[in-house]
Amino acid sequence: MIHIGLTGWGDHTSLYGKNTSSQNKLFEYAGYFPTVEVDASFYAVQSVHNAETWVRKTPDSFQFIVKAYQGMTGHNREDTPYSSNEEMFSAFIDSLVPYRKAGKLAMVLFQFPPWFDCTKGNVQYLRACRKKMGDIPCALEFRHQSWFEPKYREGTLRFMKEENWIHSICDEPQVKPGSVPTVLEVGGEEKVLIRLHGRNHYGWQQNNNPNWREVRYLYRYNTVELKEWAENIRQLEKKCRDIYVVFNNNSGGDAADNGKELIKLLNIEYTDLAPRQLDLF
Secondary structure (H helix, E strand, C coil): CEEEEEECCCCCHHHCCCCCCHHHHHHHHCCCCCEEEECHHHHCCCCHHHHHHHHHCCCCCCEEEEECCHHHHCCCCCCCCCCCHHHHHHHHHHHCHHHHHCCCEEEEEEECCCCCCCCHHHHHHHHHHHHHHCCCCEEEECCCHHHHCCCCHHHHHHHHHHCCEEEEEEECCCCCCCCCCCCCCCCCCCEEEEEECCCCHHHHCCCCCCCHHHHHCCCCCCHHHHHHHHHHHHHHHCCCCEEEEEECCCCCCCHHHHHHHHHHHCCCCCCCCCCCCCCCC
């Protein structure tokens, strides 16, 4: 099955009625898409109460991709509220209980920073992360090109299969070394993740810009580009049972429109979405 969604549900204004409150946005979002990436969990381990609320506001078949907390992936290397890695991982795993009980956890996404390169030490850390997560499905996304350099590419893909990582395939500008190429391979036969970050080459290099997030993901995929991805997805469908596609080009409000267009191009009709609200005016 192909599950198409967006990163977060708060920024996609084209989906919501004029009077939609922030509390109701997830319910309305679930009227268009069957999955979402939870980004709030990257900035802070979320409370069980939050997860319970989000689970309750979505249909039974809805799936959450929960982003791993930044301390777990080395983005935040100093200020964490945890005394040890063990405490941090334990708190994060506890926060996943509501999703797991409801059968709504698609995967946890471990997205590593651009400085996390292909070294023995980092490979060992990945093994340790996977062991800590136990039987929880986990996706792995790199941001340093070394993992897919010719001399490491096959080893990286083999490692993901052996360690039971779901491959997070990226579409992003090719700006060395802080990006990875699109590698259309699956980590296993059950799930694969595709994250579409946009192709804003200029914005991708604005790390010193205080508004770099807004600039980096400012991009709208055109129909030709989406048709190419539709074909890629059809090819991956031959190798994998469940394909999750997430648009992360949120800065200009383009993700929702691109997501809806891709659904049409793939001739998908989701039958178990939330009922949509009618805005008469």
